[in-house]
Amino acid sequence: MTSKFGHLWILAAALFVQTSAAEAHIVAARLGDFYAGALHPLTDLRDIVLWTATGVLAGALGAPKGRWLIPVFPLGLLVGLSLGRIFGAASTQLADATMMLALGMLLAAAARIPTFLLCAIAFAIAVMRGAANGADLGPDTDRLLFAAGLACAGYGAITLTMALTTAFKRTKSDSSASWRTIAVRALGGWIASIGLMMAGLALAS
Amino acid sequence: MTAIRYLRLALILLAALIQPSLLRAHEAAMGVLEFREVRPGAFIGRWTMEPTIGPERVDLRVPSHCLLRLPEMNCGQKGLVGPITITNLGSNMSVVLLKVIPITGEARSYTISTANPVVSILGAGAPTLETWLELAKTYVNYGIDHILLGADHLLFVLGLIWIVGGGWRLVKTITAFTIGHSASLAAAAFGLIGVPERPLNACIALSIAFVGVEIVKQQRGEIGITARYPWAVAFTFGLVHGIGFAGALAGLGLERRLLPAALLFFNVGVEIGQLAFVLLVLALIWAHRRLDAVVPRWGAALPAYAIGSVSMFWFFGRLARVFAAI
Numbered sequence: 001m002t003s004k005f006g007h008l009w010i011l012a013a014a015l016f017v018q019t020s021a022a023e024a025h026i027v028a029a030r031l032g033d034f035y036a037g038a039l040h041p042l043t044d045l046r047d048i049v050l051w052t053a054t055g056v057l058a059g060a061l062g063a064p065k066g067r068w069l070i071p072v073f074p075l076g077l078l079v080g081l082s083l084g085r086i087f088g089a090a091s092t093q094l095a096d097a098t099m100m101l102a103l104g105m106l107l108a109a110a111a112r113i114p115t116f117l118l119c120a121i122a123f124a125i126a127v128m129r130g131a132a133n134g135a136d137l138g139p140d141t142d143r144l145l146f147a148a149g150l151a152c153a154g155y156g157a158i159t160l161t162m163a164l165t166t167a168f169k170r171t172k173s174d175s176s177a178s179w180r181t182i183a184v185r186a187l188g189g190w191i192a193s194i195g196l197m198m199a200g201l202a203l204a205s
Numbered sequence: 206m207t208a209i210r211y212l213r214l215a216l217i218l219l220a221a222l223i224q225p226s227l228l229r230a231h232e233a234a235m236g237v238l239e240f241r242e243v244r245p246g247a248f249i250g251r252w253t254m255e256p257t258i259g260p261e262r263v264d265l266r267v268p269s270h271c272l273l274r275l276p277e278m279n280c281g282q283k284g285l286v287g288p289i290t291i292t293n294l295g296s297n298m299s300v301v302l303l304k305v306i307p308i309t310g311e312a313r314s315y316t317i318s319t320a321n322p323v324v325s326i327l328g329a330g331a332p333t334l335e336t337w338l339e340l341a342k343t344y345v346n347y348g349i350d351h352i353l354l355g356a357d358h359l360l361f362v363l364g365l366i367w368i369v370g371g372g373w374r375l376v377k378t379i380t381a382f383t384i385g386h387s388a389s390l391a392a393a394a395f396g397l398i399g400v401p402e403r404p405l406n407a408c409i410a411l412s413i414a415f416v417g418v419e420i421v422k423q424q425r426g427e428i429g430i431t432a433r434y435p436w437a438v439a440f441t442f443g444l445v446h447g448i449g450f451a452g453a454l455a456g457l458g459l460e461r462r463l464l465p466a467a468l469l470f471f472n473v474g475v476e477i478g479q480l481a482f483v484l485l486v487l488a489l490i491w492a493h494r495r496l497d498a499v500v501p502r503w504g505a506a507l508p509a510y511a512i513g514s515v516s517m518f519w520f521f522g523r524l525a526r527v528f529a530a531i
Binding site: 032035063064066067070156159160162163164166167 | 488
C-alpha cells in the first residue's frame with residue numbers, strides 16, 4: 001500500500017514538473033502575458049515550495065517581521081527578472097534546493113531570525129526565482145506585462161501565505177497554539193526533506 | 206456635488222449616444238469562416254471575415270476523412286462530421302466563428318476560441334445535448350476570459366469594493382452591478398439598444414474616474430453618492446459596462462436561436478470571473494488586516510489617485526479615438 005502511494009507521489013511530481021512550457025504557452029495564448037506572468041510560477045514545483053516556505057517562515061515569525069516581505073518579495077522578483085534578461089538565465093537547481101533546505105530547517109527549528117535576515121533571504125529567493133521565471137520567455141512575450149503579472153502573483157501569494165500562517169498559528173501560547181506550532185515545524189521538516197532530495201538530484205545529474 | 210456632476214455628465218453622454226448600431230468594448234481578434242455544401246459531402250469554404258493574421262496563416266485541421274484544399278473541402282459520403290481544430294489561436298486571433306450551411310436543413314454556427322480550440326461538428330439532428338454542452342463550455346470560458354482581460358471593468362469593481370468595504374453592503378452593491386450589466390447585456394445582444402463602441406469605452410473610463418473621485422471624497426470625510434447609495438451607482442454604471450460586455454458577443458454573428466443560451470453562458474462566465482476577482486480582493490484585504498499592513502497616512506490617497514489617473518488616461522485616449530473617427 002505504501003509502495004502504491006509512493007508511486008502515485010512520484011507520478012504526480014513528475015507530471016507537475018513536466019507541465020512548465022506547455023502550460024505557460026496555453027495561459028499566454030488564452031489570457032495574454034499578464035496572466036502568463038501571474039500563473040507561470042504555478043508551473044514549477046520549485047516556485048510553489050519556495051514561495052510557500054518563505055511565506056510560512058515570515059508568518060511564523062509574526063506579522064511585525066513578516067509584513068516587510070509584502071514589498072520586498074515582489075521587488076526581488078522584478079530585480080531577478082531584470083537581471084535574468086541582462087545576464088541570461090543560469091541553472092539555479094542547486095541554489096533552489098539549498099534555499100529550500102535552509103528555509104525548512106529554520107522553520108523546523110522555530111528559529112527567531114531578525115527582520116533584516118528574513119528580508120535578505122526572501123529577497124535572494126525572489127531574485128533567483130524571478131530570473132528563472134523569465135528564462136524561457138519567447139520573443140513575442142510582452143516583458144512588462146509578464147513582469148507585472150509575476151510581481152502581482154508574488155505579492156498575492158506571499159501576503160496570503162503569511163496571513164494564513166499567522167491565523168493558523170495564533171498568538172496565545174495555550175495548548176491549541178502549541179500543536180499548531182508543532183504542525184508548522186513539521187511542515188518545515190517536510191520542506192527541508194524536499195530540499196535535501198532536490199539537492200541530491202541536482203548533484204547527481 | 207462634484208460626484209453628482211460627474212454622474213450627470215456620464216448619463217448625458219450615454220443618453221446622447223444611444224442609437225442602434227453594433228458595438229465592441231474590447232477589440233476581439235476574430236474571423237468568420239463559412240462552409241457551404243454544394244453537393245452531398247462537398248463544401249466550398251470562404252472567409253467572410255478575414256482574421257487579422259491573414260487567412261493563409263490559420264492552421265485549420267478538419268476531420269481525417271475530409272480533404273481540405275480551400276476553397277474546396279470534400280468529406281465524401283460520411284459528410285462533415287467530427288472535430289475541427291485551429292491550432293494556432295493566440296493573442297492576434299482569439300476567436301473564429303465557423304458557419305456550416307448544408308444543402309438541406311438549417312445552417313449551424315460553431316465558435317472556435319483559445320479557450321475551446323476544438324469544435325465537434327455533429328451533423329444532422331442538432332442541436333443536441335452535446336451542442337448545448339459545447340455552447341456552455343465555449344461561452345462560459347469566453348465570459349471568464351472577457352472579464353479577466355477587461356482591466357477597466359475590474360478597476361471599477363475594485364473601486365466599488367474600496368468604497369463599500371465588505372459585508373452585506375458589498376453583496377448588495379455587486380448584485381446591483383450584476384443586475385445592471387446583465388440587463389443591458391441582454392438588451393444590447395438582442396439589438397434593443399446599441400451604442401457606438403468608441404464613445405461607450407470613453408464612458409466606461411469615466412465611470413472609473415467617478416469612483417476614484419468618490420474614494421477621495423470618502424477619505425476626506427465627505428459622504429458621496431456612492432457611499433450613500435452604492436447599489437444605485439453600481440446599477441447605473443453596470444448598465445454602461447453591460448453594453449460593453451455585449452460587444453464581445455456582437456461580432457460573433459451567432460444564430461439568433463442560439464443567442465439566448467450563448468448570452469446566458471457568457472454572463473455566467475463573466476460572473477464567475479467577477480466573483481473570483483472580488484474574492485481575491487477580499488482575501489487580500491483580510492490578509493493586510495491580519496498582518497496589520499496598512500498604507501501609511503501619507504500614502505492613503507495614492508490608490509484613489511492611481512485609479513483616477515489610469516481611468517482619465519484611458520478616457521482621454523478613448524475620447525481622442527472618438528474625435529478621430531468623426
